[in-house]
Amino acid sequence: MKDTQKAGVFSIGLVRGLIAMLIGFLTGAAFVSLIRLILGLSVWTWNPSGNQFGFAESAWVVGAIFGAIAFMLGVGVLSDWLKWMNGQQTAEHPADAFASGWKRYLSVSFDHKAIGVQYGVTSIVVIGLAGIFALIFRTELAQPGMQLLTLERYNTIMSLHGIVMIVGILLGVGAMSNYLVPLMIGANDMAFPRLNAFAYWINVPAAVILLSSYFLGGFDTGWTGYPPLSAKAPLGMDMFFLGVYFAGLSSILGSLNVIATTIRLRAKGMHYFRMPIFVWTALATAVIGLTATQLIGLSFQMVLFERVFGMGFFAPDKGGNPILFQHLFWFYSHPAVYVFVLTGLGVISELLPVFARKPLFGYRWVALSSFGIALVGFLVWAHHMFTSGMSPYLRIPFMYSTLLVAVPTGVKFFSWVATIWEGKLSFETPMLFVLGAISIFLLGGLSGPPNATVATDLHLQDTYWIVGHFHATMFGGFVFPFFAAIYYWFPKITGRMYNEKLGKLHFFLMLPGFYIQSLSQMQAGLLGMRRRIGDYDPALGINLQQLLITIAAFVIFFSVVIAVVNLIYSARRGPIAASNPWRSRSPEFMLPSPIPQHNYEHAFEVVGEPYDYGIAGAYVSIDPDRYIAKEEEQPAAGGAVTSPTGATTD
Amino acid sequence: MSTGTLSIADYHKKTVTNRLGLWLFIVSDAFVFAGLFIARFYLYGAGVRPELSQIVGLIVTSILVLSSFFANRGEVSMAYGDTKGYFRNTLITIILGIAFLIGVVGVEWQIAPYGPDHDALWSLFYTMTGFHAFHVLTGVIFLVIVYRNARKGLYTAERHFPVEAAAVYWHFVDVVWVFFYPALYLIGLPPI
Numbered sequence: 001m002k003d004t005q006k007a008g009v010f011s012i013g014l015v016r017g018l019i020a021m022l023i024g025f026l027t028g029a030a031f032v033s034l035i036r037l038i039l040g041l042s043v044w045t046w047n048p049s050g051n052q053f054g055f056a057e058s059a060w061v062v063g064a065i066f067g068a069i070a071f072m073l074g075v076g077v078l079s080d081w082l083k084w085m086n087g088q089q090t091a092e093h094p095a096d097a098f099a100s101g102w103k104r105y106l107s108v109s110f111d112h113k114a115i116g117v118q119y120g121v122t123s124i125v126v127i128g129l130a131g132i133f134a135l136i137f138r139t140e141l142a143q144p145g146m147q148l149l150t151l152e153r154y155n156t157i158m159s160l161h162g163i164v165m166i167v168g169i170l171l172g173v174g175a176m177s178n179y180l181v182p183l184m185i186g187a188n189d190m191a192f193p194r195l196n197a198f199a200y201w202i203n204v205p206a207a208v209i210l211l212s213s214y215f216l217g218g219f220d221t222g223w224t225g226y227p228p229l230s231a232k233a234p235l236g237m238d239m240f241f242l243g244v245y246f247a248g249l250s251s252i253l254g255s256l257n258v259i260a261t262t263i264r265l266r267a268k269g270m271h272y273f274r275m276p277i278f279v280w281t282a283l284a285t286a287v288i289g290l291t292a293t294q295l296i297g298l299s300f301q302m303v304l305f306e307r308v309f310g311m312g313f314f315a316p317d318k319g320g321n322p323i324l325f326q327h328l329f330w331f332y333s334h335p336a337v338y339v340f341v342l343t344g345l346g347v348i349s350e351l352l353p354v355f356a357r358k359p360l361f362g363y364r365w366v367a368l369s370s371f372g373i374a375l376v377g378f379l380v381w382a383h384h385m386f387t388s389g390m391s392p393y394l395r396i397p398f399m400y401s402t403l404l405v406a407v408p409t410g411v412k413f414f415s416w417v418a419t420i421w422e423g424k425l426s427f428e429t430p431m432l433f434v435l436g437a438i439s440i441f442l443l444g445g446l447s448g449p450p451n452a453t454v455a456t457d458l459h460l461q462d463t464y465w466i467v468g469h470f471h472a473t474m475f476g477g478f479v480f481p482f483f484a485a486i487y488y489w490f491p492k493i494t495g496r497m498y499n500e501k502l503g504k505l506h507f508f509l510m511l512p513g514f515y516i517q518s519l520s521q522m523q524a525g526l527l528g529m530r531r532r533i534g535d536y537d538p539a540l541g542i543n544l545q546q547l548l549i550t551i552a553a554f555v556i557f558f559s560v561v562i563a564v565v566n567l568i569y570s571a572r573r574g575p576i577a578a579s580n581p582w583r584s585r586s587p588e589f590m591l592p593s594p595i596p597q598h599n600y601e602h603a604f605e606v607v608g609e610p611y612d613y614g615i616a617g618a619y620v621s622i623d624p625d626r627y628i629a630k631e632e633e634q635p636a637a638g639g640a641v642t643s644p645t646g647a648t649t650d
Numbered sequence: 651m652s653t654g655t656l657s658i659a660d661y662h663k664k665t666v667t668n669r670l671g672l673w674l675f676i677v678s679d680a681f682v683f684a685g686l687f688i689a690r691f692y693l694y695g696a697g698v699r700p701e702l703s704q705i706v707g708l709i710v711t712s713i714l715v716l717s718s719f720f721a722n723r724g725e726v727s728m729a730y731g732d733t734k735g736y737f738r739n740t741l742i743t744i745i746l747g748i749a750f751l752i753g754v755v756g757v758e759w760q761i762a763p764y765g766p767d768h769d770a771l772w773s774l775f776y777t778m779t780g781f782h783a784f785h786v787l788t789g790v791i792f793l794v795i796v797y798r799n800a801r802k803g804l805y806t807a808e809r810h811f812p813v814e815a816a817a818v819y820w821h822f823v824d825v826v827w828v829f830f831y832p833a834l835y836l837i838g839l840p841p842i
Binding site for chain 2: 085087191192195252256257259260263264265290291292293294295297298299302305306309310311312313315318319320321324327328331
């Protein structure tokens, strides 16, 4: 890490990590095989069609775990902790192995901005991969009958689309909270920079392990992994469980960091109700991520134990109960959808006042509504289980708690509409995505109550209607806000401006693409299409809808390709951006673009409200005495900071 | 940790952040044990428990509760600058922790009438004690690392957050057992 002179491919942390991962995997697998050899069990059988992939199942599992640990050692993210264990001291902020250039992002960096970019790029790559999975099985579904895939392959690819997309979304959420939270509260880094880097890098072995499931027989359970099917699925199921487990670990540690950062590192005067609204949503998200994520880890571990040790938690013949898995699983996985959407809703609330040039309507209510959604989210999990066979009397309280989610969400919608009301709107790309997100999330929200009320859900459960509803909430709550955030903060991250025309083209392809897709999914579901099935009866009369969904999927994918091309090209060749192109009051826009390594040279003090657009007075102020004194010492650094009052009032 | 160069005021500021991080970790970890605890009662209610040795249960529980006492004495000794007292008490804690591990994994698991694949009740027993034993093991490792660094003279009465962290983690693991012991050994009767 410290040797910046060291050149060659092994100086790149990612390369070292992946090699170490391979060695670690082989070590772990060999270790278990040795034990099996001593116990007189079989060590090596090769018969892929019979679910035998060389090593025994336990050897694969231990090998994958060893591989993940070895990756973390190889990439170098553990080196400071190992030194501390030995009683050595390390620098508080060590220099990066590569201070600049793209190689910087392939090695360990403790800078929250670099980690945020790492999260963001990985997120787009992973989401793109999941999108390709979607295109493959959508092509299969364009017509009735099986043309392209076998049913087994269909199941694996459909399941991988779900879980890889979820990992990608978690990475995107990590990108936004890592990059933005310290900047917005006036901190120079996260509370625990090493933990932050660890939380990012564990995602790489997680993704490798998760994707390896495709080559190890796949898995046919969907992303939910319900036993008893998952207890009998091929070897790929183990890799699915382990991959999700490590991704969940990242989520837990990242959340811990966000909470500690928000509580401890706020600038002077930034009490909780003066924080930018995004920080509130990141905090509420982190509370869910810190606690609930453990339950999906536990439930997956229990199935893993069932597979490897023959345990019987969910096996009725051994006194177990598969419903228990669903309770444990949904206790995380329902709040998890609020993890996916809350930061996105925070981006909407954050950007609307900037582009409407008006204060955010009902700041305190919006801030608390995030916590309202998060807390109610813990009480609704069994609405996924109305048809599972759990005690029928449990349905009613869960129906009411689910409908209660509409109240804090309604607060947000009310605030958005009231913020737009009589605002001086301008329609740059980020604003378009924000408005698109609001309209889509409305569709997702309104299609929710039919699933929450027991009487209708008994018919809608496991149909394509649910698929349509879920995709509407994800597009409105994550995809559109995520792209809004990327376009909005792109000049801050790279110092260059994206291409506005291509950005708008992206939006105007993606929005109708989404609507055709989601509405067709809902209609197909109401007409009787079951979810997660590779084939359907042409007599259902949904051939047209299926074809439209497939075409829309390709349009959406194409629009994302345009966005990626735009972002890559603009990051290298785009016009130099102004330090505050959106005339935002948020503190990160007082910094030059790209943001210097340690964020705020001078600590700022919060002296006003964050969203008082159109009203005189600043949000944050840099102490003028210290500011001038510093500027004399370092004219280069000081001169780039724009005057807070001049730049941030309307 | 990497705080030797910080001023005492900065060290205290950082310690408050570190302490918050430690407690957030414990809150998060508690959800794992809560999930197992709930699973045990969800599947078997309060009427059934595995058939275990009451003597072994009583001994290992006493050992673990006693070890928390010594962990606390060790931490308090360090806070008052009594490094000798810290070494003595922490060593006793480590030995008791290892004794607990031997009692659970080395004795109880070996004399148990069934293996983990017998039925869900025994799956729960091995998973609950196994998760807990893993935490005891990490706690022992944590204590040993901090003990070793204390031998190198890294901690003083003013600067000893790692000592505190190891002790708090140890108490947490102990409290988990306070819930698990009755859930596994006391509540209900063995199935006939």
